[in-house]
Amino acid sequence: MMPLLKYEIRKTWSTKLMVLGIVAVEELAFLCSLYLMGQNVDNWLMALSTSLLVMTTIGGILFIGISSVVTLHRDMNTKQGYMLYMTPRNSYQILGAKMMENGLSIVLAGAFFFALGTLDITLLFGRMGELGKLWEFVTDILRQINSDLELSAEMMMYLVANALASWLATVSVAYLADIISSALLNGKKFNGILTFVLFILLTALLSWLQRSLVPAGSPFTTLALIDTAVALAYSVVMYVLSALVMEKYLSV
Amino acid sequence: MLKSKDLTKRFGSLVAVDGVTLEMEPGHVYAMLGPNGSGKTTWMKIAAGLMKPTSGTMTFMNEPVGVSSRAQVAYMSTEPYFYAWMTVKDVGQYYADFFRDFSMEKFESNLKTMELEKTMKTKSLSSGMAAKLKIAVTMARDARVYMLDEPFNGIDLLARDEIRACILREATDDKLLILSSHLVEEVEAIADWSVFIRKGKLVEMRDNEEMRQTDHVSVADRYREIYGHMEVQEA
Numbered sequence: 001m002m003p004l005l006k007y008e009i010r011k012t013w014s015t016k017l018m019v020l021g022i023v024a025v026e027e028l029a030f031l032c033s034l035y036l037m038g039q040n041v042d043n044w045l046m047a048l049s050t051s052l053l054v055m056t057t058i059g060g061i062l063f064i065g066i067s068s069v070v071t072l073h074r075d076m077n078t079k080q081g082y083m084l085y086m087t088p089r090n091s092y093q094i095l096g097a098k099m100m101e102n103g104l105s106i107v108l109a110g111a112f113f114f115a116l117g118t119l120d121i122t123l124l125f126g127r128m129g130e131l132g133k134l135w136e137f138v139t140d141i142l143r144q145i146n147s148d149l150e151l152s153a154e155m156m157m158y159l160v161a162n163a164l165a166s167w168l169a170t171v172s173v174a175y176l177a178d179i180i181s182s183a184l185l186n187g188k189k190f191n192g193i194l195t196f197v198l199f200i201l202l203t204a205l206l207s208w209l210q211r212s213l214v215p216a217g218s219p220f221t222t223l224a225l226i227d228t229a230v231a232l233a234y235s236v237v238m239y240v241l242s243a244l245v246m247e248k249y250l251s252v
Numbered sequence: 253m254l255k256s257k258d259l260t261k262r263f264g265s266l267v268a269v270d271g272v273t274l275e276m277e278p279g280h281v282y283a284m285l286g287p288n289g290s291g292k293t294t295w296m297k298i299a300a301g302l303m304k305p306t307s308g309t310m311t312f313m314n315e316p317v318g319v320s321s322r323a324q325v326a327y328m329s330t331e332p333y334f335y336a337w338m339t340v341k342d343v344g345q346y347y348a349d350f351f352r353d354f355s356m357e358k359f360e361s362n363l364k365t366m367e368l369e370k371t372m373k374t375k376s377l378s379s380g381m382a383a384k385l386k387i388a389v390t391m392a393r394d395a396r397v398y399m400l401d402e403p404f405n406g407i408d409l410l411a412r413d414e415i416r417a418c419i420l421r422e423a424t425d426d427k428l429l430i431l432s433s434h435l436v437e438e439v440e441a442i443a444d445w446s447v448f449i450r451k452g453k454l455v456e457m458r459d460n461e462e463m464r465q466t467d468h469v470s471v472a473d474r475y476r477e478i479y480g481h482m483e484v485q486e487a
Binding site for chain 1: 263265297300301302303304317319321322323327329331332333334335336337346349350351
């Protein structure tokens with residue numbers, strides 16, 4: 001499994017380096033804007049760098065998942081796939097390495113962005129004390145909406161974990177849809193449309209499962225935990241089905 | 253050792269391989285012959301475990317081809333298949349990571365013979381150089397079966413001699429070599445058996461020496477007999 005994982009990491013390395021490079025430039029701009037703060041200058045850089053950092057955080061994690069699906073698609077539909085499928089490894093190992101690489105990347109990217117965000121907010125609070133009052137104001141509003149809601153680091157972690165697990169499950173659904181497209185629908189009419197419909201249906205099934213398995217009136221933490229667990233279990237089911245189809249029907 | 257029974261592969265309405273039954277034994281070099289689209293590559297890809305047959309079976313040592321056979325079968329596709337980010341050295345390392353029978357020393361020696369540098373990027377190799385690299389890395393394995401699809405494609409005359417020598421070094425009693433090529437005279441010099449395939453069907457499988465002795469024809473002559481009228485018909 002390790003050699004497979006090693007080459008999966010190598011295949012997607014350039015994508016991650018690109019995201020890291022963009023983040024580094026934006027972070028530098030943010031730090032410069034922090035330095036300029038209070039010097040009585042029009043600090044447009046703060047607004048720009050903060051917006052870009054938020055966009056890159058969301059876009060970067062989405063991009064990692066999408067590029068993983070693109071790599072799988074290439075491995076099944078171009079000659080480079082011979083490199084992978086002529087090795088003495090079965091589909092469960094091949095797909096397992098891909099999912100492991102993708103899962104690790106999403107979790108590590110999520111942890112990285114979460115840590116960077118926490119650091120930047122802390123720096124910002126230190127530089128501009130009034131923002132601390134703004135944070136309390138937002139927390140008050142949330143409390144009035146739902147007394148259980150407490151905008152804390154713990155709650156943020158639940159939210160991040162839930163978002164990452166849901167995205168991982170969505171990527172797993174994309175894997176299955178793409179494998180069915182390449183193995184069973186290849187060369188058939190309406191392949192693209194059927195694959196897209198399958199992806200939508202399986203994603204909708206995940207949302208329905210997440211909604212229906214949470215007892216009504218559950219506190220936020222229970223909801224987030226069940227949602228995350230359902231998303232992870234769904235990813236495992238998608239993996240097994242994908243590997244099964246790949247092993248039995250895929251020709252490269 | 254390698255056996256296909258009633259093997260058929262369809263792509264929609266096209267039948268690429270049509271009920272092919274044949275058996276190949278170690279200690280021989282088989283030439284798979286036939287014009288473009290006759291089904292040679294598809295048969296090889298099924299034997300390499302890259303393609304699933306529509307019906308019939310392909311077995312290696314009496315077991316269906318799959319993960320375990322891939323550890324003992326070295327397949328070289330006619331198309332370039334290395335990852336674009338790889339250097340020549342990366343290609344060797346990749347094979348070393350996945351195939352226990354791969355020898356880095358043999359690979360380095362093959363590279364020297366083929367005049368390839370380890371630092372070369374695979375995406376910047378000319379078609380001839382890429383073909384040499386495919387041979388160098390495939391023949392650096394100590395496999396039970398070697399399947400080389402069009403090994404002389406895009407290779408100049410002098411390099412062909414090196415490749416021929418490289419292939420013949422592995423032609424031992426315990427190994428099976430299968431070559432496909434359009435260059436009939438080229439493979440006739442290496443192979444001792446010929447497999448003639450036409451429109452997906454097996455026409456015949458002949459011992460070259462026996463063919464020369466009994467029919468008084470060379471492989472190239474037999475090729476012309478089998479496919480000549482077909483080309484006239486198609487024209």
